[in-house]
Amino acid sequence: MINKKSLWFLTLFSLILILSVYYITMPSELLLPSGDYTSNVGKQIDNKKPVLGVEESTxxxxLRVEADEQMLNELDNLKGILTSVETTVDEKNNAFEKMKLINITRGEEEALEKKILDSFELQTFVKIDGDQIRVVAVSDKHDVGLANDIMRSIQENYNIKKYISVKFQK
Known part of the structure; x- marks a missing residue:
């Protein structure tokens, strides 16, 4: 029999658990207090220089829209295989593995884009296709040294040799 103390404990524990899951899954911009003062904390502002906005190249x-459409089409086809009654278990397992691989690859692409943005301050598009990695960077100057540095920083993430190409666009 459950007594009052254990019922009270279970109720509070479940409430704490639900609130912590909610807090963890909440978007981070909702956690920041509203107001202009929080965006400039710890930064020195020079009012003489204009603030430049960073826009992504067309x-x-x-390229992102094309890659996303291709990925969504593949995922839809694989979901169709998974939900079909006529497919075998092996086909469903293969479709599920392909879906996992697509999601892992997309995560790697986003991580590489973030790494290049943090390291080299370049807006890029990264496409991974097997052992080939294609990088398109937006830059006015086409610097061979910068391309080599980008290739080295990408190759650091992998134990096996990858074929990396870097293309600069205006």
């Missing part, structure tokens, strides 16, 4: 947007 080339990168087009």
């Amino acid at each position: 080339i990168l947007v087009a």
Whole structure:
């Protein structure tokens, strides 16, 4: 029999658990207090220099849209295989593994884009296809040294040799 103390404990524990899951899954911008003072904490502002906004190139947007459409089409086809009654268990397992691989690859692409943005301050598009990695960077100058540095920083993430190409676009 459950007594009052254990019932009270279970109720509070479940409430704490639900609130902690909610807090963890909440978007981070909702956690920041509203107001202009929080965005400039710890930064020195020079009012003489204009603030430049960073916009993504239309080339990168087009490449991202194309890659996302291709990925969504593949995922839809694989979901169709998974939900079909006529497919075998092996086909469903293969489709599930391909879906996992697509999601892992997309995560790697986003991580590499973030690494290049943090390291080299370049907006990029990264496409991984097997052992080939294609990088399209938005830059006015086409610097061979910068391309080599980008290739080295990408190769650091992998134990096996990858074929990396870097293309600069305006």
